[in-house]
Amino acid sequence: MASLSTRTRTRFGALVIASGLAAALVGCAGGGPAAETAPAEDQPVETRTETLTVYAAASLKAAFDEAAEAFEAENAGIDVLPITYDGSSTLATQIIEGAPVDVFASADERNMQKVVDEGLASGPAAFATNTLVVAVPAGNPGRVETLADLARVTTVLCAPEVPCGGASERLLAAAGVEVTPASLEQNVTAVLAKVSANEADAGLVYATDVQGDDTVESFVPEGADQVVNVYPVVALDDAASPDAAKAFVAFLLGEQGQAILAKHGFGKA
Numbered sequence: 001m002a003s004l005s006t007r008t009r010t011r012f013g014a015l016v017i018a019s020g021l022a023a024a025l026v027g028c029a030g031g032g033p034a035a036e037t038a039p040a041e042d043q044p045v046e047t048r049t050e051t052l053t054v055y056a057a058a059s060l061k062a063a064f065d066e067a068a069e070a071f072e073a074e075n076a077g078i079d080v081l082p083i084t085y086d087g088s089s090t091l092a093t094q095i096i097e098g099a100p101v102d103v104f105a106s107a108d109e110r111n112m113q114k115v116v117d118e119g120l121a122s123g124p125a126a127f128a129t130n131t132l133v134v135a136v137p138a139g140n141p142g143r144v145e146t147l148a149d150l151a152r153v154t155t156v157l158c159a160p161e162v163p164c165g166g167a168s169e170r171l172l173a174a175a176g177v178e179v180t181p182a183s184l185e186q187n188v189t190a191v192l193a194k195v196s197a198n199e200a201d202a203g204l205v206y207a208t209d210v211q212g213d214d215t216v217e218s219f220v221p222e223g224a225d226q227v228v229n230v231y232p233v234v235a236l237d238d239a240a241s242p243d244a245a246k247a248f249v250a251f252l253l254g255e256q257g258q259a260i261l262a263k264h265g266f267g268k269a
Helices: 005-028 059-073 090-096 109-117 146-149 161-173 189-197 242-251 256-265
Strands: 050-052 054-059 079-080 084-086 102-106 123-137 156-160 181-183 202-206 214-218 228-235
Touching: 054 059, 054 090, 059 079, 059 084, 059 189, 059 242, 059 256, 079 242, 084 090, 090 102, 102 156, 102 242, 109 161, 109 228, 123 161, 123 189, 123 242, 123 256, 146 161, 146 202, 156 161, 156 189, 161 202, 161 228, 181 189, 189 202, 189 214, 214 242, 228 242, 242 256
Parallel strands: 050 079, 054 084, 054 102, 156 181, 156 202
Antiparallel strands: 102 228, 123 202, 123 214, 123 228
C-alpha cells in the first residue's frame, strides 16, 4: 500500500486536533453532573411561612392583638395576618358566605353554632367568659346609678343579633326594665364609642371593654352575674393553614393564652 503523502498526513493531523478541541469544548459546556455547582454549605435555607387568618369578636381586640404577637414569638414560620374584628353575627355571616378564614372566635355560642350547623366547623372549645357593665361618659352627666336609669336617659345598645345585644336583652328583661335605645349597634365597640364621645348617656358593654378607658365610667348592674357570655373558638374545617389554626386554638386554651385573656379582664370558661 502506498504511503500517505506529506500533504495528506498534515491535513489528517489537523482534523484530529480540531476534533479533540471540539470535544473538549463540548465537555466544558455540556452541563453534565460534573459541571453542576453544589450549593454552598453556608447558604441560608429558605423557610416557608404560613399565614393565619383569624376572625374574632370586637370585644376580643386588645386581648387577641397581644395573643397573636405572643403566638408568633413562639411559633416561627407562622404569620398571623391582621385580625378581623366585628360583631360575631356579622363574622358568622361572612364565614357562611365563603370568607376564607382559618380561626373563628365568637362572643357567644349562638353565632358559633350557625357556623357549625353549616358544616364549616366542628368541636368548638370555650376559652373565655365576659359579663355586662353599664358604661357612662366620664363625669356621668346623666346621673345613671342603676339599670333602671337606662329607661330615662339616652341609651345605646348592641343589636339583638349581636352577642352583647342578646345579653343586654336578657339582663333588662330579668330586671323588668324597658329601654327604647337611641341606636342599635352592630358591635360592642360602636356602643362604647358613642358613650365615650358623649353621644349617649349610657350603654351596656362588656366589662373588658371599659378596662383602662379613662373616657368612661362604669358599674356592674344587679343581675349581671346571671347573664354571662361564653366565648367559643374553632379552627375551620377548610382552613388554608389547618396545623397553624389548631396551634392557635391550643395556644388560647393553654396557660399563656389564658393568662393574656385574664389580664384583659376575661373570666375562665
